[in-house]
Amino acid sequence: MSKYRIGLGVTGGIAAYKAIEVMRLLQKAGCDVSVAMTRHATEFIQPLTFRALTDKYVIVDDYDPENPDPIAHVNFSQEIDLLLVVPATANIIAKFANGIADDFLSSTYLASTAPVLIAPAMNTTMWEQPATQRNIEQLKTDGVRFVEPVAGELACKTVGTGKLEDVENIVRQALAMLDSTFQIPGSETRENLEPGTWNNKDLIGEHFLITVGGTREAIDPVRFISNHSSGKMGFAVAEAARKRGAEVTIVRGSTTANPPEGIRVIDAVSARAMFDAVMAELGKATVFVGAAAVADYAPAHAASTKIKKDGIETMTLELKKTPDILSEVSKRRKDGQLVIGFAAETNDVVTYAKIKMGKKGLDLVVANDITKQGAGFNTDTNIATVISRLGETELPLMSKREMADKILDEVLKLRKK
Ligand SMILES: Cc1cc2nc3c(=O)[nH]c(=O)nc-3n(C[C@H](O)[C@H](O)[C@H](O)COP(=O)(O)O)c2cc1C
Numbered sequence: 001m002s003k004y005r006i007g008l009g010v011t012g013g014i015a016a017y018k019a020i021e022v023m024r025l026l027q028k029a030g031c032d033v034s035v036a037m038t039r040h041a042t043e044f045i046q047p048l049t050f051r052a053l054t055d056k057y058v059i060v061d062d063y064d065p066e067n068p069d070p071i072a073h074v075n076f077s078q079e080i081d082l083l084l085v086v087p088a089t090a091n092i093i094a095k096f097a098n099g100i101a102d103d104f105l106s107s108t109y110l111a112s113t114a115p116v117l118i119a120p121a122m123n124t125t126m127w128e129q130p131a132t133q134r135n136i137e138q139l140k141t142d143g144v145r146f147v148e149p150v151a152g153e154l155a156c157k158t159v160g161t162g163k164l165e166d167v168e169n170i171v172r173q174a175l176a177m178l179d180s181t182f183q184i185p186g187s188e189t190r191e192n193l194e195p196g197t198w199n200n201k202d203l204i205g206e207h208f209l210i211t212v213g214g215t216r217e218a219i220d221p222v223r224f225i226s227n228h229s230s231g232k233m234g235f236a237v238a239e240a241a242r243k244r245g246a247e248v249t250i251v252r253g254s255t256t257a258n259p260p261e262g263i264r265v266i267d268a269v270s271a272r273a274m275f276d277a278v279m280a281e282l283g284k285a286t287v288f289v290g291a292a293a294v295a296d297y298a299p300a301h302a303a304s305t306k307i308k309k310d311g312i313e314t315m316t317l318e319l320k321k322t323p324d325i326l327s328e329v330s331k332r333r334k335d336g337q338l339v340i341g342f343a344a345e346t347n348d349v350v351t352y353a354k355i356k357m358g359k360k361g362l363d364l365v366v367a368n369d370i371t372k373q374g375a376g377f378n379t380d381t382n383i384a385t386v387i388s389r390l391g392e393t394e395l396p397l398m399s400k401r402e403m404a405d406k407i408l409d410e411v412l413k414l415r416k417k
Contacts, residue, residue, distance in 0.1 A: 003029070003030040003031060003179075004030075004031045004032070004081045004082065004175075004178050004179075005031070005032045005034070005079060005080050005081050005082075006026055006031045006032070006033050006034070006080060006081065006082050006083075006084055006174065007034050007035075007036060007076060007077070007080035007082070007083045007084070007108065007112070007114070008022065008023055008026070008033050008034070008035045008036070008050075008084050008085075008086065009035075009036050009037075009038075009083060009084065009085035009086070009088075009092070009105045009108070009109075010035060010036070010037045010038070010041045010045070010050075010085075010086065010087070011037075011038045011040065011041050011085065011087060011088055011089040011091070011092045011105065012038055012039075012040025012041045012043060012044060012089055012091075013041075013044070013087045013088075013089050013121050013122060014044065014087075014121070014155040015086075015087035015121040015155075015163075015164040016041050016044035016045050016087060017044065017045050018086065018087065018164055018167050019035075019045070019050075019086045019087065020045065020049060020050070020053070021167045022084070022086045022167050022170055022171055023035065023050065023053060023054065024053070025167060025168065025171040026084075026171055026174070026175075027053075027054075029171065029175055031175075033054055034054065034056055034076060034079075034080065035047075035050040035051075035054060035056070035058045035059075036058070036059050036060075036076065036104055036105045036108055037050070037058060037059075037060045037105070038060070038089075038092065038103055038104075038105050039060055039061065039103065040089070040091075041060075042060055047060060057069075059072050059076065059104050060104065061103070061104060062104045062107070072104065073104055073107040073108050073111050074111050076104075076108055077107075077108040077109075077111040077112035077113075077114070078111070078112065078113070080112065080114045081114055081115075081178060082114055082115050082116075082117060082174060082177060082178055083108065083109065083112055083114050083115070083116045083117070084116075084117045084118075084119070084170075084174050085105075085116070085117070085118045085119065086119040086164070086167075086170055087119060087120065087121035087122075087164050088118045088119060088120045088121070089120075089121075089122060090120070090122050090126045090127070090129070090131075090132045090135075092105065092106065093118065093120060093132065093135045093136060093139065094131065094132070094135050095109075096109050096116075096118075096135075096139055096144070097134075097135035097136075097138040097139050097142075098135070098138075115143075115145070115177055115178075116139075116143075116144045116145065117144075117145045117146070117147065117170075117173060117174050117177055118139070118144060118145070118146050118147070119146070119147040119149075119164060119165055119170045120136075120146065120148075120149050120162075120164075121149055121162065121163060121164035122149070122162050123154060123155075123156050123158070123162055124154065124158060124160030124161055124162045126162070127149060127160075127161055127162040128161070145173075145177060147165045147169065147170050147173050148165065148264055149161055149162050149163055149164060149165060149264070150163050150164075150165055150166075150262050150263055150264045150265075151163065151259060151262075151263060151264060151265040152261050152262055153261075161264065161265065163262070165262075166262055169247065172204070172245075176205075202244050202245065202412060203241055203244040203245045203246035203408065203412070204244075204245035204246070205245075205246075205286075206241070206245075206246040206247070206286045206287055206415075207246065207247040207248075207249070207284050207285050207286050207287070208237075208238065208241045208246050208247070208248045208249070208285065208286075208287045208288075208289060209249050209251070209278065209281050209282060209284070209285035209287070209288050209289070210234050210237055210238050210241075210248065210249070210250050210251070210288075210289040210291055211234065211250075211251045211252075211253065211274055211278060211289070211290050211291055211292035211294070211325065212231045212234030212235055212238070212250050212251070212252050212253065212255060212259075212291055212292055213229050213230070213231035213234065213252055213253035213254050213255035213292055213293070214226050214227040214228070214229035214231075214253050214254045214255075214292065214293045214294075214295075215227075215253045215254065215269060215270055215271045215274060215292065215293070215294050215295045215322075216253070216254045216269050216270060217270055217271065217295045217297075217298035217299060217302075217322070218270065218298075218299065218302040219299050219302060219303065219307070219317065220302060220303035220304075220305065220306050220307045221303075221304070221305065221306060222306050223307075225295060225297075225298070225299065226254055226295070227293045227295065227377075228293075228377035228378055229253070229254075229255070229292065229293035229377055229378075230255060230256045230257050230377060230378040231252065231253070231255030231256065231257045231259075232257045232378070232379075232380065232400050233291055233342070233382060233400050233403070233404070234250070234289070234291030234292060235250070235255070235257055235258075235259055235260055236399075236400040236401045236403070236404035237289055237291060237404040237407060237408070238250050238259070238260055238263055239260035239263070239401065239404065240401065240404035240405045240408055241287075241404075241408060242260065242262070242263055244405075244408060246287075248263050248264070249263075249264045249265075249266065249281055249284070249285070250263055250264065250265045250266065251266050251268050251274055251277045251278055251281065251292070252265050252266065252267050252268065253268060253269055253274055253292050253293075253294070254269055256378065266281065270295075270298065271294045271295050271298060271322035271323065271325075272298070272322065272323065274292060274294060274325060275322075275323040275325050275328070278325055278329065279328070279332070282329060282332060283334075285337065286336065286337060286338070287337070287338045287340065287411060288329050288337065288338070288339050288340065289340045290325060290326045290329070290339075290340065290341045290342060291342050292325075293344065293377075294322065294325055295322055296321065296322060297319035297320065297321055297322060298319065298320065298322050299317055299318070299319060299320075300318040300319060300320040301318065324360070326339065326341050326360045326362065327359075327360045327361070330360055330361035330362065331361070333361075338363045338364070338411060338414060338415065339360075339361065339362050339363050340362065340363060340364045340365070340366070340407075340411065341356060341357070341360060341362045341364075341365045341366070342365070342366045342367075342368070343356050343365055343366070343367045343368070344368055344370045344377075345367065345368070345369060345370070346369065346370060346371050347369075347371075349367050349368065349369045349385070350367055350385055350387065350392070352367075353365045353367030353385070353387055354387060357387060363388060363389070363414055364386060364387065364388040364407075364410060364411060364414060365386075365387050365388075366384050366385075366386050366387075366407055367384060367385045367386075367387060368382055368383060368384040368385075369383070374397045375397075379400075380399055380400060381397055381398060381399055381400065382395070382397075382398070382399075382400050382403050383395065383396060383397050383398075384403060386406070386407060386410045388410060388413075388414055389414075390410075390413060390414065390417065393406075393410060395407075
């Protein structure tokens with residue numbers, strides 16, 4: 001007897017082939033999978049593939065005389081524990097949101113009382129369209145859950161948000177919706193693992209929200225005040241957390257490095273924009289990592305047109321304090337949410353880091369002396385001291401990627417306490 005019955009809806013996008021892997025992983029986890037495809041999905045992959053692998057008729061058109069069940073949309077929809085749509089086109093999302101039932105999959109959605117999980121995939125412009133976002137908001141209000149697409153190179157050769165989330169993560173979320181203790185065979189729970197075994201999935205169930213890079217504070221439409229942050233350390237933490245099974249969202253300021261593939265990225269270049277993006281995303285996070293070098297001050301009045309130099313020998317910029325993201329996150333923290341900060345200092349590093357930790361209510365601070373050779377901005381290596389209520393850990397010269405795992409080990413130790 002299968003543990004869960006899953007209705008897998010497949011729609012007409014380039015990522016349709018990935019639904020095969022989703023189906024295989026669900027079967028491997030002991031689920032009974034029935035597949036429904038839209039007509040357009042069959043342009044990308046054949047129903048026969050699913051039919052051969054599930055040993056069941058794949059319904060595309062319930063009017064088809066070959067369809068063995070004359071009221072399939074009702075029977076199919078009532079015999080499933082979860083309706084999972086992978087990939088979901090902008091079109092099917094729009095139909096679900098508006099109660100349109102003009103094909104088998106959209107009729108099934110209306111006829112079902114099972115929970116629904118949707119994994120969209122589409123070109124960035126389609127994803128960002130107000131219409132698509134409105135439809136998604138509507139569905140969220142209706143109780144539908146989403147596995148949000150991530151940033152990466154898309155089929156249309158552009159880079160942006162819209163790429164289907166990693167299939168393992170989709171399956172993990174589907175199974176978690178049905179039973180939070182249910183695991184894909186072979187994927188370990190964090191309880192079974194010791195920190196330091198970072199090829200393992202010891203951060204499953206965590207959602208990291210990570211700020212990365214510097215910020216740019218406009219003086220006028222051409223000039224800005226910024227700093228040397230490259231984003232390398234924050235991206236390394238994001239990549240490591242993701243590899244260890246966490247969900248990760250990056251809020252990216254100004255960076256010279258590229259984000260790791262397959263992670264959702266929200267762009268927020270000024271301190272104010274970063275503050276707003278973080279506060280909007282914070283509710284979903286279990287761990288907040290403030291790795292961005294956020295400007296402490298910004299021009300009080302950015303000029304709306306380019307400032308001309310003619311006849312001006314000296315110029316005074318009036319600066320005002322920017323909103324303090326870390327302090328605000330700490331103030332709004334929910335039970336169990338961990339708040340991690342970075343301190344880049346040039347002297348009395350550990351002392352200043354401890355002051356920052358106390359003042360901002362951090363659970364852990366990563367302090368680095370940016371004057372040391374091999375540490376700080378725009379290098380691939382770092383040297384740091386990790387400070388938490390469990391004590392201090394020296395991290396000698398190592399790659400930022402290695403250091404990211406060491407930092408995550410310390411986060412995990414805090415979590416276990
Ligand atoms: C080559 C090709 C790739 C497409 N990829 C996507 C996609 O990834 N996401 C999407 O929302 N629409 C995509 N479309 C557009 C959809 O196929 C189109 O909106 C269609 O009506 C969706 O039908 P369905 O939702 O019933 O499957 C693509 C179209 C073509 C021709």
